[in-house]
Amino acid sequence: MIDFRRLLAALIEEKVEFVIVGGVAATLHGSARLTSDLDIVYGRSREDTRRLVAALAPLKPYLRGAPKGLPFHLDVETVRAGLNFTLTTDAGPLDALGEIAGGFNYEVLRKRSISVELFGMRCRVIDLDALIESKMAAGRPKDLEVIAELETIREEIENK
Amino acid sequence: MKTASVRDFRARLAELLEGNEPVLIRRHSKNVAIVYPLRDPGKLPMEVRRTIVNAIARQFDVREVVPMHPQVIERYKRDVDRTLIRENLQRTPEQRLRALQEMQRFAAEVRRAGSRRR
Numbered sequence: 001m002i003d004f005r006r007l008l009a010a011l012i013e014e015k016v017e018f019v020i021v022g023g024v025a026a027t028l029h030g031s032a033r034l035t036s037d038l039d040i041v042y043g044r045s046r047e048d049t050r051r052l053v054a055a056l057a058p059l060k061p062y063l064r065g066a067p068k069g070l071p072f073h074l075d076v077e078t079v080r081a082g083l084n085f086t087l088t089t090d091a092g093p094l095d096a097l098g099e100i101a102g103g104f105n106y107e108v109l110r111k112r113s114i115s116v117e118l119f120g121m122r123c124r125v126i127d128l129d130a131l132i133e134s135k136m137a138a139g140r141p142k143d144l145e146v147i148a149e150l151e152t153i154r155e156e157i158e159n160k
Numbered sequence: 161m162k163t164a165s166v167r168d169f170r171a172r173l174a175e176l177l178e179g180n181e182p183v184l185i186r187r188h189s190k191n192v193a194i195v196y197p198l199r200d201p202g203k204l205p206m207e208v209r210r211t212i213v214n215a216i217a218r219q220f221d222v223r224e225v226v227p228m229h230p231q232v233i234e235r236y237k238r239d240v241d242r243t244l245i246r247e248n249l250q251r252t253p254e255q256r257l258r259a260l261q262e263m264q265r266f267a268a269e270v271r272r273a274g275s276r277r278r
Binding site: 028116117148 | 267
């Protein structure tokens with residue numbers, strides 16, 4: 001289970017540049033599906049990654065699914081050398097992604113996202129069209145139902 | 161640290177990998193690579209360890225891509241429950257997130273009950 005308030009507060013307090021994507025973004029747009037992790041696309045500048053590392057450090061991040069006891073160091077160098085990190089944290093599972101399918105990195109998503117208020121904090125969420133595009137580009141069979149639902153949401157909003 | 165040309169490294173690969181020290185590979189009088197033996201992983205430089213972590217992270221990230229045909233999505237859309245969507249669209253984004261959290265809490269409780277029964 002995810003403690004959304006705690007995770008988002010950790011990111012926002014450290015001024016991490018991020019956009020919510022994936023299943024939670026779908027929920028925020030009106031999806032009724034259950035999702036079990038928070039996916040974010042984070043800024044990739046050195047300062048952005050420094051803030052991300054500082055925000056996550058108190059939440060004891062570890063690579064999800066990796067063998068126990070790995071000498072894992074989520075420092076700025078590790079994040080800059082990698083891109084996408086699927087993590088477990090004390091506040092729940094978090095996927096910190098440098099880019100998602102469709103070429104959506106943080107710079108692109110800044111222009112393809114909306115601002116929403118959650119627990120008294122302003123957060124950016126990928127817009128509905130971009131979310132559908134990224135799910136289409138990801139080409140995962142499990143996303144077929146998700147895309148169908150997101151397209152239905154778009155129709156419902158347009159027909160309002 | 162041992163030094164070997166690319167040709168030398170290729171010819172003596174098995175022997176050089178048997179050793180305990182890194183091997184510096186040179187090509188045309190330039191340093192091109194260092195090969196670290198894994199006999200003592202604790203001695204690996206931090207940068208190499210970071211690289212290993214990233215290699216593992218990438219391994220989890222590899223997925224098969226299948227084409228998303230519009231006809232297939234249209235077929236899936238027939239089964240979408242529009243009443244749930246309409247209900248959600250009446251809520252604020254935070255209310256939708258709180259509902260998801262409640263759903264996760266319920267799912268966790270069901271899983272716990274299931275494992276207690278086993």
